[in-house]
Amino acid sequence: MIDGSQAHKTLFCQTFIDTHRPFEPAELPWPQLDERSIDRLRSIPFWSVALAAERNAGYMVTAYAAKVDDPLIKRALALQGVEETRHANLLAEMLERYHIDVADKTVSRSPATKRNFIDFGYEECIDSFFGFGIFGLAKQIQLFVPELTDIFELVLLEEARHVTFFVNWVAYERIRHGLGWRPFQGAATALGYVRAVKRIATTFAPRAEDKKRVQGVGFGAEGAFSLFEDVTWRSFLASCVRGHEHYMSAMPASLIKPTLLPNAARFALAIVPAWRKPASRATAA
């Protein structure tokens, strides 16, 4: 089925369109939170970066959708733009509702080009994989009340749909342009991840030329480990893999899924002996 055919295109676009859920962030069942729960939310270090990244994503994906000729791909991309914009609105709603002030990061808008959409897609593959892991750890220690956990689940499921759409779309595009030879696909994918890692590292490096520039959420680089005590690299990677398997199991089996990071994590878990050093301390070292 992954052959650049109309059937493949219809499958990955229509799956995405059919699983879009209409809702307004303000109408979600936001729970009443006590001061302790609000302080926990306030202590999470990546809200302002996440908000800026989602705003930029909403703008860029919506603008890119407008440039695409294929009507079905255009419809799916436009819906992704709606969802990314809604992620920003959902975060803004939560921050306002619980009176959590965050620094307003300036968003330098990425031009709506195919290259930028591809770079964004690989960044989403990285951000969602590590985001699944962090959210899994948060669920384990019941960092959030169940009603709030359910709301975050909505966002993570949409991110899983986005990366599934992306990896199918990019494979479809390469095949359509005569670049579907498997070794080429593998090399192009590896290059996509390398570019994404470089962009995320540039964004969050201490000496980044423009520290306000925002590309992706970059969970790992934003000190998210500080939320957890005694987390090890093994428990974190295992949580990422579990989360990936959980969210991807909601996608049709006939679609391709991101595999590079989960396979690398499984390999690391299989060959690296367990050690007890907490990831938070390892990060600081």
Ligand SMILES: [Fe+2]
């Ligand atoms: Fe998003």
Ligand SMILES: [Fe+2]
């Ligand atoms: Fe997304």
